[in-house]
Amino acid sequence: MSRTIKIPISKDAQVYSAISSANTNFGTSAYPTMNVGKDYASNIYRAFIATEHIGKIIPKGATITSAILRLYQNSTAVGSEDIRVYRVTSDWQETGITWNNQPGYDSSAPFPSTSNVLGTPVGSVSIDITSLVSAWFNGIYPNYGLVIKSYQEAVADRVHSFGTRESTTPTWVPYIEVTYQEAANSEVPYIESVFQQYAQNSTSLTFNTGSITAGDLMLVALAVSVAGLNVTPPSGWTSIGRTDFGGSYGVHYFWKIAGASEPTSHQFTRGSGTNTWVGQFIRIKRTNSNTPIKLTDITTATALQINTPVLSGVPAKALILDSVVIANGIPGFRNDGVNPTDMTFFTEATDGSSLDMGLYTQYDLDGGSNGARTYYINGSTNKPLAARVFAIDVPNKPPTLSLTSPADNQTLSEGNTLPVQGTAGDTDNGNVVTVKYKINNGPVRAIASGVSDGSTPISFAKSLTFNNKRLWDGSTDVAGADLAEGVDHILTVWTEDDQGGKSVEETRKFRVVWNRPPVISGTNENLGTIMAPPSKTYTVIEPEGNPFTITEKINGTVIRTFPGVAGQEETVTIPHNLWIRLDLDTPHSLTVEATDSNGLTSTRTYTFIRTETHIEFMLDFDNPDVEAHFTLDGMPKRVLVTLERYLPPGSSIEFVRVCNNALDAEPTWEDMTAAVVAGRGYLFTNQVKTAENWRINIWVCIAKGTATERVRLDGFGGAFD
Structure with missing residues (x-):
């Protein structure tokens, strides 16, 4: 973007070679003009001017495309003369410079490099100093200002007179008109326009601004010649507050971010009264739309001067505005010859007799602490004063995101993780940055947050686990729905800051394979x-x-x-x-x-x-009780076995066999089926053993046969001796 601005002169003074004036300083407010050339007595005049505003008004990185020194020849000269401008090579003081202590200059590079004959009529004079201002701005030369002089200083009676910054006639005041192209990444706020109004005996003050672009900061300053009176703004405006000063005056400030359909006029009203009020409607572009006024403070005094409040924590590249009000003193601050050298006078609103409101600007390119500055009134009588300082924040730069993982087009199986890692950045120091993500169109969730220091990346990492058809962050279902197979799912990650900025969204596609059972x-x-x-x-x-x-x-x-x-x-x-x-x-x-x-x-x-065709069992000698009961020292001679049974028709006891030498390798089994059926005891016929002890065992087998009902054996009993 190309912009053209007027840069004021911060100091100027003539020097004069006449013996009686060679040690005289002409840099005070008593000298509203400065001379250049040789007078009729062959004494030489030179004019020194300098501005300290170039680095404070033009944003870093800009390219200066034009710089014109604007002078005003305020009286008719006797004859034409070749007038040139030269770069000064050492510093000088406005109220101390004389002919005898004047600094040196680079005589090898005049501006312009060819003849620049200045005629005799009154009027504006323009000298192109583009290359010099560009060299100052880019640090090639230190900025000690320039000297205006006759090229050869040879012809007598060729004096040309120009207005100084102390001139009471505004058109005489010199300045440098600079056109520059902003850098591609320049984001500094700037004043687009100022509308000024004053009224007497009216309960309203209306600013007819025409159309205003949405997003612009509208800042209104109002001074009223009565204390304790409230002012009502139009709908949607925010009051910064009323401050009474001098016992009989009040100053009011309001702001608003312009909407999409902002009205073309803005009326501020007050209660009834015949008092005077003046106002400035300041339209500022490229501000932080969330917190455009980063800092503000006000001070008052009844004195010959006022010191502005100090603002701490000013963001780099902020636009600093000084709104200075003087009561019962016209003219105000800009013509006194001692304005703060780091501020640029922008404009002045006045009713011509009782209230004067000046607006001064600068860029605080480095940030930090700003102020204090001293404003002086013209005259020697104390006046009621008020000074409010604003730090207008730079536009919020959106945060950035670098997503290092996951890779695109992954396939997740049951239990696999989707790592979300990377860094976030924000060049706005102090912004709270939050990394967010979502799966498809599911809920938005935060990954991490941190406060930016303007340079250090903020790292983030989170692992999402695919399980049971869904993605999980611990126990949180981040997608809120089953993830279908065979389709692309989208992970979207971005960063947001607390000033409304948002990075570009980064996306990763992935697919899922549902878990299958073994x-x-x-x-x-x-x-x-x-x-x-x-x-x-x-x-x-x-x-x-x-x-x-x-x-x-x-x-x-x-x-x-x-x-x-x-x-x-x-x-x-x-x-x-x-x-x-x-x-x-x-x-x-x-x-x-x-x-x-x-x-x-x-x-x-x-x-x-x-199913079973037989019930068959023996004694379980793995049971210690059974083993102990049926193991004997003496030879058993007789045994009785009873079966608690239900044998339906067709079933039968197939056999009941017993032995008394169960510990032998080949026990002697004897059939006692008839005895069991008859309910009688049975006499063992075997009387020998090979094992150390005797032991009784019982072997029962019941056949189901043709029975259709269930055969039951509920237990057995008996005895032996």
Whole structure:
């Protein structure tokens, strides 16, 4: 963007070679003009001028395309003369410079480099000093100002007179008109325009501004010649406050960010009265739309001067505004010859008699602490004064994002993680930066936040885990919905700051593969009616390669549990102690379950009905009580066995056998079936043993035969001697 601004002169003075004046200073407010050339007595005049505003008004990085020194020849000269400008090579003081102590200058490079004959008429004079101002701005030369002089200083009676910055006639005041091209990344605020009004005997003050661009900062300053009177702004304006000063005056400030359809006039009203008020409507572009006025403070005095408040924590490149009001003193501050050298006079609003409001600006390119500055009034009588300082914040620069992971187009299986990592940045020191993300159009969630120092990246990292068709941050379901297979899902990451800035969104595509349970070979099977424990072989594979556990069960009772090995053949069967406890003629389920590390389970089921044609048992000598009871020192001679039984028609006791030498390698079994059926005891016929002790054992077998009802053996009893 190209901008043209007027840069005021911060000091100027003539020097004069006449013997009586060679040590005289002409740099005070008593000298509203300065002369250049040789007078009729061959004494020489030179004019020195300087500005300290170039580095404070033009943003860093700009390119100066034009710089014109604007002078005003305020009286008719006797004759034409070649007037040139030269770069001064050392510093000088406005109120101390004389002919005898004047600084040196670069005589080899006049501006312009060719003849610049100045005529005799009164009027404006322009001299192109673009290359010199550019050299000052870029630090090639120190800025000590320039000297205006006759090129050869040879012809007498060729004096040309120009206005100084102390001139009471505004058109005489010299300045440098600079046009510059802002750098591509320049974001400094600037004053687009100022509308000024004053009114007497009116309860309203209206600024007819025309159309205003949305986002512009509108700042209004109002001074009223009465204290304690409130001013009502139009709708949507924010009051900065009223400050009374001098006992009889009040100053009011309001601001608003322009909307999309801002009115073309803005009326401020007050209560009834015949007092005077003046106002300035300041339109500022490129500000921080959230907090345009970063800092502000006001001070008052009744004196010959006023010191502005000090602002601390001013952001770099902020636009500094001084709004200075003087009561009962016209003219105000800009013509007194001692304005603060680091401020640029912008404009002045006055009613011509009772109130004067000056607006002064500068850029605080480095930030930090700003002020204080002293403003003096013209004259020697104390006046009521008020000075409010504003730091207008630079536009908020959006934060930046560097997303280093995840890679694009990942595929997530059960238990896989999606790492979200990178850095966020914000060149605005003090901004709170938050990294946010979302999955598809799901809820927006924060990853990390931090306060920017203007340069150090803020690192962030978060791992999202895919589980049970969803992405999880710990126990939080970040997507809020199942993620479908076979389609692209979008991770969107961005940063936001607390000033409304947002980075460019970065996206990553990913797909998901739903977790599948382990696969058990074979199919579910009905084994029919069986009389012996079944035995089935199987293998298990896990589609995602996750660890898995195998559990074998009979009717829900665990037979065994063990870590599975993919593809390894296993065999499931029913141990005897569980088999004999299974009800007869009743459906049973033998199952194999394979459960992966994510909790998904597959089951293979074998159903069957257990049946038996016989009930057959012996004594269990693994039971210590049974072993002790039936192991004897002496030879048993007789035994009685009773069976608590229900034998439906068609069933029978197939045999009952007993022995008294059960510890022998080959016991002698004797049939006592008839005795049991008859309910009688039985006399052992065997009287020998090979083992150390005698032991009785009983072997019972009951045949179901053709019975259709269930055969029951509820227990047995008996005795021996």
